[in-house]
Amino acid sequence: xxxxxxxxxxxxxxxxxxxxxxxxxxxxxxxxxxxxxxxxxxxxxxxxxxxxxxxxxxxxxxxxxxxxxxxxxxxxxxxxxxxxxxxxxxxxxxxxxxxxxxxxxxxxxxxxxxxxxxxxxxxxxxxxxxxxxxxxxxxxxxxxxxxxxxxxxxxxxxxxxxxxxxxxxxxxxxxxxxxxxxxxxxxxxxxxxxxxxxxxxxxxxxxxxxxxxxxxxxxxxxxxxxxxxxxxxxxxxxxxxxxxxxxxxxxxxxxxxxxxxxxxxxxxxxxxxxxxxxxxxxxxxxxxxxxxxxxxxxxxxxxxxxxxxxxxxxxxxxxxxxxxxxxxxxxxxxxxxxxxxxxxxxxxxxxxxxxxxxxxxxxxxxxxxxxxxxxxxxxxxxxxxxxxxxxxxxxxxxxxxxxxxxxxxxxxxxxxxxxxxxxxxxxxxxxxxxxxxxxxxxxxxxxxxxxxxxxxxxxxxxxxxxxxxxxxxxxxxxxxxxxxxxxxxxxxxxxxxxxxxxxxxxxxxxxxxxxxxxxxxxxxxxxxxxxxxxxxxxxxxxxxxxxxxxxxxxxxxxxxxxxxxxxxxxxxxxxxxxxxxxxxxxxxxxxxxxxxxxxxxxxxxxxx
Numbered sequence: 001x002x003x004x005x006x007x008x009x010x011x012x013x014x015x016x017x018x019x020x021x022x023x024x025x026x027x028x029x030x031x032x033x034x035x036x037x038x039x040x041x042x043x044x045x046x047x048x049x050x051x052x053x054x055x056x057x058x059x060x061x062x063x064x065x066x067x068x069x070x071x072x073x074x075x076x077x078x079x080x081x082x083x084x085x086x087x088x089x090x091x092x093x094x095x096x097x098x099x100x101x102x103x104x105x106x107x108x109x110x111x112x113x114x115x116x117x118x119x120x121x122x123x124x125x126x127x128x129x130x131x132x133x134x135x136x137x138x139x140x141x142x143x144x145x146x147x148x149x150x151x152x153x154x155x156x157x158x159x160x161x162x163x164x165x166x167x168x169x170x171x172x173x174x175x176x177x178x179x180x181x182x183x184x185x186x187x188x189x190x191x192x193x194x195x196x197x198x199x200x201x202x203x204x205x206x207x208x209x210x211x212x213x214x215x216x217x218x219x220x221x222x223x224x225x226x227x228x229x230x231x232x233x234x235x236x237x238x239x240x241x242x243x244x245x246x247x248x249x250x251x252x253x254x255x256x257x258x259x260x261x262x263x264x265x266x267x268x269x270x271x272x273x274x275x276x277x278x279x280x281x282x283x284x285x286x287x288x289x290x291x292x293x294x295x296x297x298x299x300x301x302x303x304x305x306x307x308x309x310x311x312x313x314x315x316x317x318x319x320x321x322x323x324x325x326x327x328x329x330x331x332x333x334x335x336x337x338x339x340x341x342x343x344x345x346x347x348x349x350x351x352x353x354x355x356x357x358x359x360x361x362x363x364x365x366x367x368x369x370x371x372x373x374x375x376x377x378x379x380x381x382x383x384x385x386x387x388x389x390x391x392x393x394x395x396x397x398x399x400x401x402x403x404x405x406x407x408x409x410x411x412x413x414x415x416x417x418x419x420x421x422x423x424x425x426x427x428x429x430x431x432x433x434x435x436x437x438x439x440x441x442x443x444x445x446x447x448x449x450x451x452x453x454x455x456x457x458x459x460x461x462x463x464x465x466x467x468x469x470x471x472x473x474x475x476x477x478x479x480x481x482x483x484x485x486x487x488x489x490x491x492x493x494x495x496x497x498x499x500x501x502x503x504x505x506x507x508x509x510x511x512x513x514x515x516x517x518x519x520x521x522x523x524x525x526x527x528x529x530x531x532x533x534x535x536x537x538x539x540x541x542x543x544x545x546x547x548x549x550x551x552x553x554x555x556x557x558x559x560x561x562x563x564x565x566x567x568x569x570x571x572x573x574x575x576x577x578x579x580x581x582x583x584x585x586x587x588x589x590x591x592x593x594x595x596x597x598x599x600x601x602x603x604x605x606x607x608x
Contacts, residue, residue, distance in 0.1 A: 024334075032342065047292045060429075093228075209298045212259075214295050358565075436572040439559050535549070
């Protein structure tokens with residue numbers, strides 16, 4: 001093995017992990033003109049179909065990144081006409097019953113609804129179904145054309161050390177050569193088992209859940225043509241297994257509880273056969289190809305903080321939070337992390353942002369992720385309750401007896417009342433940030449619920465999407481690449497003169513080297529009503545930093561220094577709600593992980 005060591009001294013940011021989160025972060029940094037090095041240990045694209053749904057929020061952020069349509073048009077992205085239906089069935093061998101069907105519209109149907117319901121409650125984009133290998137292949141090729149991104153595939157992270165001025169990180173490549181990189185920041189996008197997080201000794205609250213599944217990713221034309229209850233996105237079976245349609249055609253992923261498999265080495269075909277039939281039975285179909293299979297266990301945990309004390313090493317995506325697939329929050333939460341962290345790092349590297357931006361990354365994102373994990377827990381508990389409704393002997397559930405009919409009706413009613421897991425608009429888009437880099441206006445916070453988004457430009461909130469009068473242009477399409485000052489005026493002399501009042505705001509930002517684009521919007525009363533104020537300052541992650549009807553008597557420099565992280569808002573008070581949520585979450589994960597960790601809420605193996 002070679003002992004050659006090469007040094008690189010001028011890398012502002014090193015990102016470890018070229019999964020969806022690491023690549024989106026690199027893409028965001030390049031878009032904002034900041035160089036980075038992206039290191040990935042694997043030479044090949046992931047074969048695991050972990051990514052299944054790119055939800056509305058992620059697609060809205062992709063719209064900001066100007067990659068939405070390109071992603072939808074990929075060869076391998078699921079058709080815009082494919083539905084998002086989730087079925088619940090007793091068995092899949094042609095002898096069972098359909099217990100319930102959560103019918104959800106296609107991407108096209110969602111987009112039509114977004115246009116028809118133009119009241120600020122919708123995302124700017126519909127969701128998109130796509131397998132992770134398709135997504136990663138596309139984005140990896142795209143990144144290799146970007147001049148600000150140096151991609152190093154086949155580089156394995158070994159260790160890092162933090163200093164006053166930055167981080168030194170050591171890698172080894174496929175040829176056995178060692179590389180030591182000196183950077184201002186090291187970003188861990190290296191997954192749930194993050195070696196960077198462990199080296200940094202950042203513990204996780206939570207741990208592994210007491211269940212194990214075996215996954216098989218396969219192709220079967222016979223199964224595609226013989227579906228008992230028509231096409232679907234997911235089908236949950238009465239024995240606890242689930243099948244996902246990955247491409248709206250003939251590629252599927254089956255997940256079966258391991259206790260339903262015979263002892264000994266696992267035959268992946270046997271997993272597929274057994275998921276088709278009730279527990280203890282099997283139904284053979286022709287499998288054309290098996291792409292991958294493995295055993296896995298869901299995890300339910302979050303890092304105690306998203307950065308080290310020096311704020312030189314920062315976590316994003318699965319390295320910061322791990323969750324079960326229920327609700328489709330995993331990768332999508334990581335996309336929000338990446339876009340959010342990207343603009344903060346860019347602001348600091350460019351010289352106008354202060355370290356408070358990194359401190360507030362943890363203060364803003366982590367409480368929202370705890371809320372997301374709590375919602376995922378609710379979905380898990382509903383599946384547990386559903387499992388308890390099924391009889392130990394599955395045969396009665398398919399009997400054409402009064403007992404069988406009543407049981408199916410009772411389960412169907414429960415599922416109808418439970419409802420789809422991917423429709424939690426409050427969890428997905430009603431993200432409300434509270435930190436010393438938000439400049440509040442003293443207005444009370446609206447009631448929050450997990451299933452509904454209430455549009456508001458109250459500082460800290462996500463700016464509402466609304467279509468303009470033409471019915472095609474979203475207000476999101478008017479945002480600049482970085483900060484945007486939206487100024488509403490009427491088309492009269494007095495209002496036009498008032499528009500010039502924002503000149504001083506833009507001039508002050510220019511003096512402080514804060515890149516703000518001003519958008520003057522005339523004669524859009526519907527949009528103005530939803531946006532609530534004449535002037536709204538929107539961050540690069542689409543969240544509101546400040547708002548007002550006018551700037552008379554305001555200290556503009558102070559506002560800009562606060563929102564750029566140069567100084568803390570003088571009257572900032574930590575959120576009591578966040579502290580309560582933290583305590584409730586620790587109690588929650590203790591109950592979930594007791595069966596595996598013996599009641600420990602800190603996963604000590606993650607800091608070994």
